[in-house]
């Protein structure tokens with residue numbers, strides 16, 4: 001008989017544990033952006049800066065990642081540094097947790113992986129850069145992020161989805177899966193580097209209060225899907241369609257020629273677009289990540305105030 005002894009070990013930082021016990025605001029942060037999304041040394045700096053943004057807006061950051069096959073909810077600074085410097089980290093989405101346990105691997109948690117962990121910890125607000133989605137011309141490359149949004153009751157703050165993806169198909173999928181797509185102060189779904197994809201969101205809201213209220217209403221009636229909040233990259237760092245679209249096209253063409261697919265595709269495209277844009281896309285990427293951390297902290301504060309009122 002085979003004994004199963006390798007269950008997933010979850011290590012919650014004492015800071016995050018304490019905040020959750022007291023229903024204080026907590027924002028979950030992903031770490032694939034650190035391990036696969038950004039080059040060094042910007043990756044570690046960004047990880048620290050996102051945590052700083054969350055703290056400045058009076059919430060506790062919980063960066064989620066894997067070290068030696070253990071799931072950390074809230075990485076401390078030496079742990080962040082270690083993850084950012086890992087030579088060959090895993091990209092951990094839902095299917096990869098057992099692999100990480102078995103291999104005692106270090107890895108960055110994707111949006112889907114981080115939502116899985118945050119849900120286990122009871123964290124309701126999560127910030128990322130851009131969600132994964134349906135890839136262009138490869139109809140079966142659909143990010144697990146979309147499935148996670150379909151079945152995880154959580155508020156997810158993003159800058160839309162990267163225009164490396166098939167955005168109309170991505171929005172159709174979210175509609176099918178009952179995920180409200182909220183434009184924060186906008187009617188249009190943003191496209192990561194660009195402020196506007198040309199596609200409509202399902203609802204425009206103007207404040208963190210309205211967003212928390214909508215989430216509460218959605219979940220109180222028994223819905224289990226996420227609330228996707230999309231806010232555009234700040235205007236000063238946004239890229240114009242004429243600037244970014246040809247680079248996306250070129251990077252996608254190269255990926256096809258080099259037969260890059262599966263988990264490697266998104267990191268390849270992001271890296272190529274950074275090089276082709278001489279770093280302009282990196283600046284947009286960093287800016288939108290910090291902006292999303294800020295909004296998520298504001299929403300987490302409203303959420304925690306609601307929780308405390310409810311239990312009072």
Ligand code: PSU
Pocket residue numbers: 030031032033036037038109110111112128129130131132133142143144145262263264266270285
């Ligand atoms: N946003 C970024 N950089 C990234 C990602 C998002 O600014 O690297 C990552 C997220 O972790 C997301 C993942 O979950 O890309 C999607 O990968 P895939 O398409 O293979 O599911």
Ligand code: MN
Pocket residue numbers: 141142143144262263
């Ligand atoms: Mn994929």
